[in-house]
Amino acid sequence: MPVIQIGRHRIEYSVTTGTSRRYTYFRFRTDKTLEIVLPRGRRVDLDSAIRNRQAWIVKHYERLSQNRRILDEGQVMFDGEHLKLIFEESQEKEELLHDPIRKVVTVRSSERSRIRELVRRWFLKETSRYVVAKLEGLSGMLDVKYSRADVRQMKNWGYCTRDGRLSFNWQLIALPERLREYIILHELAHLSEFNHSSAFKGRLAAFCPDYRQREKELDKITSL
Ligand SMILES: [Zn+2]
Numbered sequence: 735m736p737v738i739q740i741g742r743h744r745i746e747y748s749v750t751t752g753t754s755r756r757y758t759y760f761r762f763r764t765d766k767t768l769e770i771v772l773p774r775g776r777r778v779d780l781d782s783a784i785r786n787r788q789a790w791i792v793k794h795y796e797r798l799s800q801n802r803r804i805l806d807e808g809q810v811m812f813d814g815e816h817l818k819l820i821f822e823e824s825q826e827k828e829e830l831l832h833d834p835i836r837k838v839v840t841v842r843s844s845e846r847s848r849i850r851e852l853v854r855r856w857f858l859k860e861t862s863r864y865v866v867a868k869l870e871g872l873s874g875m876l877d878v879k880y881s882r883a884d885v886r887q888m889k890n891w892g893y894c895t896r897d898g899r900l901s902f903n904w905q906l907i908a909l910p911e912r913l914r915e916y917i918i919l920h921e922l923a924h925l926s927e928f929n930h931s932s933a934f935k936g937r938l939a940a941f942c943p944d945y946r947q948r949e950k951e952l953d954k955i956t957s958l
Pocket residue numbers: 920924929930
């Protein structure tokens with residue numbers, strides 16, 4: 735795919751022809767690639783069309799990028815949703831309050847720099863609870879046994895050892911259910927196929943037919 739470089743962003747794009755005879759349209763796909771739709775039967779100078787829409791392109795690209803970060807200024811991703819994150823300075827008790835109805839998370843602490851640590855504790859607790867419940871159901875479904883499982887700080891989303899120990903990233907709970915489930919299925923599938931062979935993929939596909947799509951979605955999420 736060709737790339738436009740605008741400032742520090744490298745934006746992949748494709749060009750198609752639409753049905754309009756007059757207008758050039760710009761739109762982003764969910765994978766952050768830009769689609770430029772040219773009018774039918776009319777020559778358009780692509781470079782100047784892009785230049786004219788540069789501000790719009792950057793604004794929308796940045797919004798899309800931001801939406802895929804787990805923790806960002808004023809927002810946190812939880813269960814696949816972006817919750818508003820509010821900081822309240824308080825010298826008293828330090829706490830994190832999650833209001834699922836209003837979709838707001840409030841962090842009370844003496845220092846703003848404590849936000850990350852409080853989110854970490856919250857995620858750790860919620861991810862642990864999730865992993866325990868989910869492993870029980872899915873390991874039965876795949877008919878595999880693991881020796882133990884833990885939730886911790888790690889670079890990848892999941893990990894599996896040859897002797898059947900599973901580890902999961904503490905940020906799992908931030909992801910939409912279909913992506914968390916994919917991660918757990920992936921590691922459980924390794925219990926019978928300790929590689930990424932076609933046998934492994936076949937096994938994964940048996941329980942998760944759209945696993946490739948889920949992998950792609952997961953690639954676009956930036957963990958903490
Ligand atoms: Zn793997």
